[in-house]
Amino acid sequence: MATTHTYKVAMHCTDKEPIEVNNLATSVAAALTTNLTMFALTTTAQTALTAQIGTLNTANNKLTGYIANAPGNHTVTTQRNSQTVVVYNILNTTFRTLVDGIANGDKATVELSGFDATADAVAHGIPATPVITKISDTKQAAGAAKILLEKHKKKALTGTTPAATKARLKYSAQTTPAPDSATSVWTNNVESVSSKDLILTGLTKAVEIAVRVRAEDGKFKSPWSKSTTYISRTSGNNLPTTTPTGTTTTPTTGTTPATG
Numbered sequence: 001m002a003t004t005h006t007y008k009v010a011m012h013c014t015d016k017e018p019i020e021v022n023n024l025a026t027s028v029a030a031a032l033t034t035n036l037t038m039f040a041l042t043t044t045a046q047t048a049l050t051a052q053i054g055t056l057n058t059a060n061n062k063l064t065g066y067i068a069n070a071p072g073n074h075t076v077t078t079q080r081n082s083q084t085v086v087v088y089n090i091l092n093t094t095f096r097t098l099v100d101g102i103a104n105g106d107k108a109t110v111e112l113s114g115f116d117a118t119a120d121a122v123a124h125g126i127p128a129t130p131v132i133t134k135i136s137d138t139k140q141a142a143g144a145a146k147i148l149l150e151k152h153k154k155k156a157l158t159g160t161t162p163a164a165t166k167a168r169l170k171y172s173a174q175t176t177p178a179p180d181s182a183t184s185v186w187t188n189n190v191e192s193v194s195s196k197d198l199i200l201t202g203l204t205k206a207v208e209i210a211v212r213v214r215a216e217d218g219k220f221k222s223p224w225s226k227s228t229t230y231i232s233r234t235s236g237n238n239l240p241t242t243t244p245t246g247t248t249t250t251p252t253t254g255t256t257p258a259t260g
Contacts, residue, residue, distance in 0.1 A: 006105035009096045010118040012125060015088035018067050018080050024114075025060040025087050028095055029053050031114030038112060039102050052094055059087050127169055127215035132228040135200070135211060143203040143236015147173055147213060149195055170216040171198050178229045180210040192216060203232035 013020035032039055032053055040046040066080035096115070103109035103117075110117035131150035140146055149171070171193060174186040189200050200211065210227040 007103070007107040007110050007117040007119050008105070009099050009103075009110055009113070009115040011088075011091065011096065012116060013088070015085045016081070018063065018070075018084040021084050021088045021091070022060060022063050022067060025056055025063070025091055028091060028114035029057050029060065031112060032095070035112045038109070039098060049098075056087070056090050056095070059083070059090060063087050125217060126220045127217045127222040129222045130171065130213050130215050130225045132211065132213055132225055135228060135230040137233055140199065141201075141236065142234040143205075143232060144199055144201045145203060145230060145232060147171075147190075147198045147200065147211065149198070149213065169195070171195055171213055172216065173198060173200060173211060173213045174224070175200065175209045175211050178208040178210045180212075180227050184210070186212070200230075202236045203234070205232055205235040207232065 011024060013024060015021065032049065036046055036049060040049040063080065063083040063086075066076055066083050070077040070080045095113070099110060099113040099115055103113070107117045107119075132147055133150050134148040135145050136148065137145045171190070172188065173190040175189050176184040176186045180186075189202070190198055193199075198213065203209070208229055208231045210229050212224045212227045214224045215222040
């Protein structure tokens, strides 16, 4: 028997993302205006929805102006941030509730509203590129080292669907002999693990390697991080068994080796 999916509105932004909120509000206002009779079944409901769309447009036009004038102006930046919350709340309370109620789980209907639809409990998106802060063999087995990452908000790349702020990211790590270059062949060492389990294994004592990491949110993957070099102080018995993945993105210069 086929699985039945219940789709709901997915906003893919927070009230701290002015441009994303502004773009979403523009999309929703236009789509609901075009498909007014689908989301308002009576003349009275259509009149009410038209007024609500007008309220959204007024608030969003104000946000558009703040966005344009915010750079370099602290006062306008503060106004922009406050107006972002106003527009976000209109979308989240008035229109999200309306669309979910009318669509009743139907994906196509949700998407006719200008919102995206998802059957997932948490919306997914392309994560930000991780940053390696340190590689340490402290409290690790022979030939192993843990990769420590910079902590930051799980924000997506510009122009992509933002990753959910509550998403539980996974990470993969690759290594190559240092220094890395345009012809480097990267080998998978750790694949799709939590940040606390991001531990390289099978390392050889006194051999310098370059290490890079990417974040994964479901099927979405970030670009590979800037590489960091590392020299292991011990050798492991379990050498990596994965095969090289071939050359990929333009390499970056490694940083000072971290030895724990």
